[in-house]
Amino acid sequence: MKPERPTVLVVDDDISTLTALRRLIAAAGFRVRTFSRPNDLLSSEIPGGDVCLVLDVNLPEMNGVRLHQLLSASRRELPAIMITGRNDSQTQCLLRESRAVAVLFKPFAANLLLEALANALSMQHQRSQ
């Protein structure tokens, strides 16, 4: 039986980035759901099976690191890849607290994201077995 395709949940308040990531991740064979605000993800249902998060760090309402923490506490532990366009001290502090499996600085090459996704999902797979 063919396993379910993994789902990638993407949160970025920049609509253009969000659309581009949807295209890129979908073209790589994943299922994708995109959200422009953290609360939209928090209020929606997390699909079953293999799921990975791609979270922008600098978001309205709450930052991506906090969003990851909230999801982990309220739903289930999900691997997350943090993406950011900033490399300032504030962002670095945030990232130090983060339990993300990878951090990518925009602009990043597609293969970096796809490799990170593959790593994250295989780790999740190993853990759930």
Place this chain on the structure above:
Amino acid sequence: MAQGLLSVAAMRDRTENMPHHDVPEAAASNAMHGHEDDFQGDERDFENLIAEMVATFVRIRAEHIDAEIDQWLERVGRALDLDRANVGEYNRSTGIMRATHCWAREGIPPIPKGINTATVLPELTARALAEETVVFSSRDALPPALLQELDNSQLAKGVKSNVTMPLKVGGAIIGGVAFGSLRRERRWSRQTLRRLRLVAEVFGSALERKRDIEEIRRLSNELFDISNVSKMGELTASLAHELNQPLGAILNNAQAALSILNTEAPDIQEAREALKDIVRDDNRAADIINHVRVLLHKGEAQRCKLDPREILLALELIMKHDAVMKNISFRVEFAQPLPAISGHKTQLTQALINLVMNAFDAVLEKSEQPRLVLVTAAAREAGRLFIEVRDSGIGIDPRMVPQLFRAFFTTKAKGMGMGLAIVHSVVESHDGEIHVRPNPDGGTTFEIILPTIPHG
């Protein structure tokens, strides 16, 4: 009997603060020797003219001072039936006095503006700088040095009677004024000299005011630059982030398009959408670069016609990320379209940035939510554009309001107190107004009103 040269050194220091002080004995006796009235008209008319002049100079704005001096030189010159009237401004740092305001009757060669007066009339210039008033009704009694000086100069050759006076303010020489008659010899009554002295004082203080204001503008520009260096660092970092967004999206879209086209049955429509987005994001990146240019640009020398929306969109883009990072709800709202204004884009943008940064600080000092900063713009009245920066912050103590726009006044621990002083000077130089008021529901609103350019 020809009137003699009157070197009124005795007037030094005595008349400066006493515009109505009688001219000294020498001048008085000189006038008494005259047997014809030197004044071609009604005394009362001239008195009224001088009164009007004084009233005008009390009222006018610094940028109109030069034009008014030009105009009043001519009116005084014509009222006294003179042929030339000139003002020279003395530059303390170069030690040179240059003719800056020159009137000459039709048919009389004018003194060229900008000329170094010492090159034409060294002796008279030196005497004016030595705070001496020099009056003569006829060349006959001139000492040889002065006579020769007049004869040597093509411009001064025809002068038959003349008065030169120093322009002195607060003990310092700032220039000189000269009234000359070329068509005929004339006498200078004590009354006339007293009035010319008053004219000189009014011109002197007006020119000093103009210099002060120019100096204040120069200094505030300098301070503006200094206080903006650190802010500009923050803002360019924020804009670099802003630039990473479209660059990242472009790269992702390009790679997505490649992946799509590499599949066996490519979704051409999706690939086309990706390419369209790439073009759009590229334009977005270019806009951001332009905004950085605006920020780093030192400011245009000339005012130009501006669409206020350009400024508001730049403001929104520049401050947006700071707001996200600080968890502040920041909106810029305006009705389309807005009437054009005349001004310096950089200065106005930076003034608004200052107000918005203050608003951010104000909402951050309040512990509870919501943190709102709203910028609105509307032409609520004909000819006036209202831009408001409204915050839900801690508010301003009404007792502080009168001092708010003063330089170095601050309520912030780390502030230099320059922000609002700069905003004020920018608004003022755009002939605008700035007001501050508390919001009924807490927080503060700053309101800038700028004159708009009439249609057509």
